Amino acid sequence: MSSTDPDTHRAKELERLADQQATRSLLEESPSLLAWLPAARIPSPDTPATRARAVHDLFREIMERAQSAYSANAGDSVARDTLAVGALFGLVTWGPTGRPDPGGRPAASKEVRRGLAGSWLEPPVLADTIRRRVHKQRLLTEFLHTLYDYDAPAPPPQGDITPAPVIPAPPVRRGRARRRFVLTALAAVVTATAVLLAVTRPWSDPPRKIADSARIKDRAVGVEGKESVGSPVKVISVNSLNTGSNSWAFPDVRELSAAELREIGDIGNQTRYDDWFLERDAVPVGLRADQVLLEGNSDRSVRIVGLTLDKTCREPLAGTLFDNPDAGQDDTVMLRVDLDQRFPVVQSSDPDAEEGDYFEHNSISLKQGEQVTVIVLAYTQRQYCEYNLDFEIAHGDETLTQTVKDNGRPFRLSADTSDTGRTHPYDSYGRVYLGGVAVAAVCPSGGGEFIGVDPKTFTYDTRQCS
Template sequence: MLQTHTVNGDVYVGRRRLRPRWLLVGAAVVLLAGTGAVVWLRPSGPAELRVTADLSANDAGPWGYASEDPGFPGPELAARLARPGAGTDGAVAHDVRVSGAASLEQQVVRLHLEGPRSGQVVVTDIRPVIRKRVPPLGGGLVWSPSQGSEDSAQTLLELDDRFPVLQAVVRDPGGNRNFPAGPYFPAHTIKLTDGETGEVVVTASAAKGAYDYDLAVFSQSGTEIKQTIVDDGGKPFRVTGFACSGPHEAAYHVVYFADGDFSLPRDPHPERFGTLPYC
């Protein structure tokens, strides 16, 4: 699989080099477990389409991150979290985000698409590539929850679904919530001609598990269909649900939670942490 090698702030989107043996044969053979079926995968990632990913929207708040590491987020970040206003400090949120933890409940990924300098490419689909699924992460939790209504979204990706697909969005005007409204593709297509650009904002969510995933962007030029694999700095995107232990409660090794002065001090009872209405 190929990726676009682009640095966008702290987000890296790259093109993985093909090993020489794949260059010689021009294709990889995948044996589907238990079926005996063989699928030929052509090298992917069209040079005509450039894709960059931006996760900085997650720093604006509300925000939360969890890790399998019971030592998360470490003493340096813990000291910064204890300061007044830390929960509304985008620099603190950024540093927690890039520490390797998983986004809590949802993650916003802005995909910036750029077409070829001459000619046309059509983006026909965007799909998740699940690299790993495990139970919700219960090591350390840092959470600065929402103080208002849910933000608007362009597309939703519910990773807990058996076959997750990118969904269009309908907004409940009374409840200020976003709901999936059917597959975003093929009802939408994105045509990029002579260097035109476009953007797709993906809000990925998880409640029942923790996921490492990439995004595969499918595009068509003429009769040829190709894909570009997008990740987060050479590592997968990560999102996790709460580590629920009972009704309205979760259990962690350590929790840092918002206080009245918008600091995030260490909670004295991480093993019985209240999460109403999430668990």
């Protein structure tokens, strides 16, 4: 095959998209892929920018078809392989058990996207192994043929191309799990949208657990990056990951109308759902996972040798609870911290790891420009806590502290004080709204809507839909 063969150039361009994400700007620099665009989809005016947008939209359409095929038949290997490529490209940000979210923000980390792609394979290939790299080449080759065979429908009328619609997720209802999580089960806590999370460790070769989902919401990219410019370790981004809890608390009692509850229930996008609560200053309940992307910022090697939490805690929030749990939870996270400890210790939840402080047995070395992703899952069963993450950094003869916050403010988390062992499980709250499998237990026909209940009288023997 000659070096001028368009297949060769397109294969190389797909490889670059897999390594750097299939963004429109990168597609503009992919002339062979732009030349592939079916005649029926060539835009007017015909420029590299408009072609890149058209190719990007066609990629999304291919992913939508694959998701529909997978939803109809989870054993469809072609659909799974296509969705794996979408994960490499940053177009698919959910795993096989996750809620499809075409609007989700892709992970900046190539390793996270590769881990997500590996979860779509059958059987899954989650470790960074030769087998996964071989699969990557096969997947990209097959996707090239998919492009050639794609029966592209006619484009919408000229003007703004209609964005890809939200793909409705098939309902998954496997029964309400016994509340809440048990500490010994934390090695199995992550959710339908965040399955395998990890610390990327560039200093060692063992297999690494990589995120099965990377629905990332950028918070504090500008703030943290600006604050840490002069530090030997720069904070590139602080991102909140979906844990699947979907439950939120307010410190005060809030009365919402039926129309407002329908508005929340009608949100079909995880990011917009979380934003609805964050914009109203709600606090996640029970557990939260945050991804911190760090980068070496010194011409000398630096090491991250510790991570502690600077926390203040008080009684848990008892105003209003939105209880909206997912039906199931899967797999593990890498680092966890119990906020109920007097002096919280960041530990590995890897069952093969040594007990105690993770950084007693590990450190993270960073050269200039080298990046590492650290994911911390915090949980509490007794308190409301505000905390910062303090990374201890060894830089030459100095030991420095790099403080990481959530968009300039402390990370916040409240315990869930409800208890199904009580006759009135929610009586510690002033107002409660049920959603997800919680509402399904009392209103099987409730669909996706929230319902308000009186926490002082409600029991799970109650049957109500409003």
